[in-house]
Amino acid sequence: MSDIRLEGVTKRYGTFAAADQVDLSVTQGEFVTILGPSGSGKTTLLSLIAGLNRPTSGRIFIGGRDVTNATAQERNIGLVFQSYALFPHMSVLENVLFPLGVRKIGGAEADKLARDALKLVRLDGLEARRPSQLSGGQQQRVALARAVVFKPDILLLDEPLGALDRKLREELQVELKQLQRTLGVTTLLVTHDQEEALSLSDRIMVLDKGRTQQVAAPTEAYLRPANRFVAEFLGIANFVDLPDGRQGVVRPERVRLAGEGQGKAARVIEAIYLGQMVRYHLALDDNRSVVVAVPFLGTAHAPGERVSVSWESADVWPVT
Amino acid sequence: MNRASRLEGFGFIAPLLVLMVVAFNAPIVYMLGLAFWEKGRGFTLEHYEGLLEAPVYLRVLGNTMRIALIATIANIIIGYPLAHWMRGLGSRGRMIALALVVLPFWVSILVRTYAWIVVLGNGGIVNRALQWSGLTDAPVSFLYNELGVTIGMANVLLPFLVLPLFAAMIRIDDRLLQAAASLGAPPRTIFWKVYFPLTLPALAAGALLVFILCLGFYVTPAILGGGRVPMISNLLDTLINQIPRWEQASAISTILLIVTLVIFAAYRRLDRKASGT
Numbered sequence: 269m270s271d272i273r274l275e276g277v278t279k280r281y282g283t284f285a286a287a288d289q290v291d292l293s294v295t296q297g298e299f300v301t302i303l304g305p306s307g308s309g310k311t312t313l314l315s316l317i318a319g320l321n322r323p324t325s326g327r328i329f330i331g332g333r334d335v336t337n338a339t340a341q342e343r344n345i346g347l348v349f350q351s352y353a354l355f356p357h358m359s360v361l362e363n364v365l366f367p368l369g370v371r372k373i374g375g376a377e378a379d380k381l382a383r384d385a386l387k388l389v390r391l392d393g394l395e396a397r398r399p400s401q402l403s404g405g406q407q408q409r410v411a412l413a414r415a416v417v418f419k420p421d422i423l424l425l426d427e428p429l430g431a432l433d434r435k436l437r438e439e440l441q442v443e444l445k446q447l448q449r450t451l452g453v454t455t456l457l458v459t460h461d462q463e464e465a466l467s468l469s470d471r472i473m474v475l476d477k478g479r480t481q482q483v484a485a486p487t488e489a490y491l492r493p494a495n496r497f498v499a500e501f502l503g504i505a506n507f508v509d510l511p512d513g514r515q516g517v518v519r520p521e522r523v524r525l526a527g528e529g530q531g532k533a534a535r536v537i538e539a540i541y542l543g544q545m546v547r548y549h550l551a552l553d554d555n556r557s558v559v560v561a562v563p564f565l566g567t568a569h570a571p572g573e574r575v576s577v578s579w580e581s582a583d584v585w586p587v588t
Numbered sequence: 589m590n591r592a593s594r595l596e597g598f599g600f601i602a603p604l605l606v607l608m609v610v611a612f613n614a615p616i617v618y619m620l621g622l623a624f625w626e627k628g629r630g631f632t633l634e635h636y637e638g639l640l641e642a643p644v645y646l647r648v649l650g651n652t653m654r655i656a657l658i659a660t661i662a663n664i665i666i667g668y669p670l671a672h673w674m675r676g677l678g679s680r681g682r683m684i685a686l687a688l689v690v691l692p693f694w695v696s697i698l699v700r701t702y703a704w705i706v707v708l709g710n711g712g713i714v715n716r717a718l719q720w721s722g723l724t725d726a727p728v729s730f731l732y733n734e735l736g737v738t739i740g741m742a743n744v745l746l747p748f749l750v751l752p753l754f755a756a757m758i759r760i761d762d763r764l765l766q767a768a769a770s771l772g773a774p775p776r777t778i779f780w781k782v783y784f785p786l787t788l789p790a791l792a793a794g795a796l797l798v799f800i801l802c803l804g805f806y807v808t809p810a811i812l813g814g815g816r817v818p819m820i821s822n823l824l825d826t827l828i829n830q831i832p833r834w835e836q837a838s839a840i841s842t843i844l845l846i847v848t849l850v851i852f853a854a855y856r857r858l859d860r861k862a863s864g865t
């Protein structure tokens with residue numbers, strides 16, 4: 269177990285900066301999620317930490333040790349690739365044994381460690397299969413078992429659940445969180461799924477175009493986004509004018525919805541049912557749109573109906 | 589597909605099939621049959637017995653196998669690093685290297701083989717370079733012996749090994765190698781435990797193909813061996829065109845065919861593995 273510290277880490281491909289002056293500090297045992305749109309530099313950042321790539325400038329510390337120029341073998345990091353990268357010519361068990369063999373752990377001890385790791389991800393019984401004979405979710409779990417079996421100091425997960433369907437993804441999210449808590453391993457997870465980020469992590473780091481936008485606890489980043497990009501990237505944002513001329517953001521759950529004449533007048537454009545919630549897309553009289561989310565209590569407003577909206581000034585967070 | 593349409597399809601290929609059978613297969617069967625048939629006496633195995641009695645035939649067969657094996661090994665030693673090096677090139681470099689490997693295919697095999705005479709002869713560039721550098725005093729004889737035949741065959745057959753090997757190598761995802769590195773494997777382990785096993789089926793299939801082609805090679809051993817390196821196909825040439833003893837030639841061909849088919853069966857199995865099914 270170790271902490272991670274990035275100081276001004278930059279990776280350039282030609283003149284293009286895939287990672288630009290990134291600072292980050294992850295404490296021991298913490299679960300941090302890197303969130304950002306496609307091409308924002310998430311995989312680049314992980315490969316720099318894993319040692320598969322060298323930064324153009326900046327320094328990387330793991331467990332207090334400067335590993336900027338250390339090779340991947342010297343770092344003891346468990347990495348799960350976006351594409352799993354299982355060895356196709358080896359069985360499930362042989363895949364999980366691989367990092368142990370490299371560390372000169374063999375025989376019964378290695379066998380037990382590997383089987384325990386497979387049990388941890390609930391894959392016992394499939395040891396003899398080839399990766400091509402597994403479903404996507406099972407492959408993902410083999411990759412996970414292979415990455416944790418040698419007790420790495422750090423676990424790096426690159427969109428490990430990206431290729432899976434929603435239900436399986438939600439199941440595995442719970443498993444992943446439990447696994448991380450059991451092992452107590454410092455974890456960096458990459459995703460572009462903001463719900464995943466909000467539900468799994470102690471803190472999130474929002475990236476855009478290789479630059480850090482915000483590092484904060486999920487609710488903090490959601491309710492008090494550092495800038496317009498974060499506000500829009502994490503969930504739905506209503507932008508409103510503040511008295512001082514700046515703009516502020518109000519989340520849909522913080523907007524109050526009432527009958528006509530109890531706030532700003534608005535017209536229902538669309539009502540979307542989300543199980544326990546209904547989301548209304550409204551148009552104000554000045555044609556600006558507002559999104560409201562309220563609990564679904566049996567009846568709902570129909571499109572075209574006139575309503576009114578209001579919000580507490582404390583729920584409006586100024587953004588630049 | 590149902591029966592009727594299958595029969596209908598057969599109608600289209602029937603003329604071609606008849607042509608194939610009459611023009612290619614029938615002569616081969618006739619050739620093979622020659623060894624079992626004696627005029628006026630019917631079925632006989634005496635030509636095979638004759639093969640066993642005259643040790644020269646088996647010696648030539650053994651000799652052919654040995655030369656084929658050496659040429660195949662030489663091919664692997666040159667071809668594997670070459671294909672691996674090509675994988676590491678950029679896309680332009682790959683195109684150029686690939687073209688250079690394939691180019692000899694478009695040059696007549698006769699021309700290429702004679703080119704080796706120029707290169708390897710006593711006054712050829714190889715010998716002049718050796719003498720100039722002081723490695724040898726007298727010219728080394730490369731020609732009209734096994735060494736020359738082996739060099740020539742290895743050269744002619746190189747693309748048959750390099751192409752399937754290169755195809756298998758570029759199919760290996762770099763991320764697999766990165767994964768191995770991230771799991772703590774040093775470069776040697778990555779090569780022997782991940783990279784090499786993934787190229788092994790293609791290597792074995794390519795090597796068997798080269799070996800089979802070596803067994804039946806005629807032009808190169810004839811020219812670079814100068815008649816002094818007896819191989820099966822040259823022996824057949826002698827038996828048919830000079831002595832002539834067709835029955836003996838037929839018996840040898842049958843044995844060669846069986847050996848080749850057995851190896852080919854092994855090749856097919858490996859090739860199916862190499863293409864990942």
Ligand SMILES: Nc1ncnc2c1ncn2[C@@H]1O[C@H](COP(=O)(O)OP(=O)(O)OP(=O)(O)O)[C@@H](O)[C@H]1O
Binds near residue numbers: 306307308309350460
């Ligand atoms: N080897 C490379 N050469 C040049 N550019 C590269 C290279 N690797 C990545 N890039 C560029 O760096 C940027 C960041 O890539 P990266 O793979 O880190 O994105 P990502 O955030 O992981 O995206 P995704 O969510 O699609 O996986 C992209 O614009 C990409 O084109």
Ligand SMILES: [Mg+2]
Binds near residue numbers: 310311312350426
């Ligand atoms: Mg990525």
